[in-house]
Amino acid sequence: MPQSDELKKEIEQLVVRAKDGDSASFGRIYDIIADDIYKYVFFRISHQQDAQDLTEMVFMRAWENLKRYKEAKNFTSWIFKIAHNAVIDHYRMNKHIEELTEDYMDDKREHSPLHNAERSMDNSTLKYAIAGLKDKYKQIIVLKYINEKSNEEIAEIMKKNEGAVRVLQFRALQELKRNLKDMGVSM
Numbered sequence: 706m707p708q709s710d711e712l713k714k715e716i717e718q719l720v721v722r723a724k725d726g727d728s729a730s731f732g733r734i735y736d737i738i739a740d741d742i743y744k745y746v747f748f749r750i751s752h753q754q755d756a757q758d759l760t761e762m763v764f765m766r767a768w769e770n771l772k773r774y775k776e777a778k779n780f781t782s783w784i785f786k787i788a789h790n791a792v793i794d795h796y797r798m799n800k801h802i803e804e805l806t807e808d809y810m811d812d813k814r815e816h817s818p819l820h821n822a823e824r825s826m827d828n829s830t831l832k833y834a835i836a837g838l839k840d841k842y843k844q845i846i847v848l849k850y851i852n853e854k855s856n857e858e859i860a861e862i863m864k865k866n867e868g869a870v871r872v873l874q875f876r877a878l879q880e881l882k883r884n885l886k887d888m889g890v891s892m
Contacts, residue, residue, distance in 0.1 A: 706868070707869055708781060712737070716734060716738075719731070719734050720734065720774065731771070741852050742760050743757065743760045744766075744786055744847070744851050745785065745847055745848065746759045748835065749792045749844065750795055750796075758792045764784075764793050766787050767787055779858070779861055780857070780874075782858060782862045785854075786862055789862065825865075830885070830888060832887060838884065842876065845859065845863075845870070846878075848862065849874060858869075
């Protein structure tokens with residue numbers, strides 16, 4: 706979900722304290738962001754236990770590298786980049802994409818463009834269709850419709866401009882529609 710300015714401000718204040726060694730402040734950051742990081746990781750790797758482990762690893766890496774974080778950047782984007790790199794590392798180690806689990810998508814997506822597609826199929830069909838996307842398309846779908854990130858936040862995470870993000874979104878949705886059509890789902 707896009708963060709309010711107030712929440713971004715709170716996170717940045719917590720980061721300043723955490724950089725000074727206040728682990729309780731970092732714990733609060735974890736409480737605020739962990740679910741979004743987990744969803745992002747889970748929908749990229751499609752395995753519940755590995756997603757939980759990687760989420761923990763992301764926060765450990767963030768804690769270990771907190772001194773390197775520059776306040777001029779958005780902390781949430783910074784930690785999502787760590788999550789992105791953790792997913793890449795996971796794929797490198799495993800050298801294959803695991804099957805999707807039966808865990809279902811979060812109810813927050815009810816208002817997303819994917820909601821109509823979900824109503825006409827079960828969640829596993831949509832998950833398989835998403836799993837079949839190119840990695841960059843899968844990433845954009847997960848960030849936009851699962852984590853509900855704004856185009857600005859996605860651009861920062863992916864190190865692209867907002868125009869490129871919009872083009873990627875369009876292409877990702879077109880590819881997702883093709884995958885669903887190939888699976889026999891009418892849209």
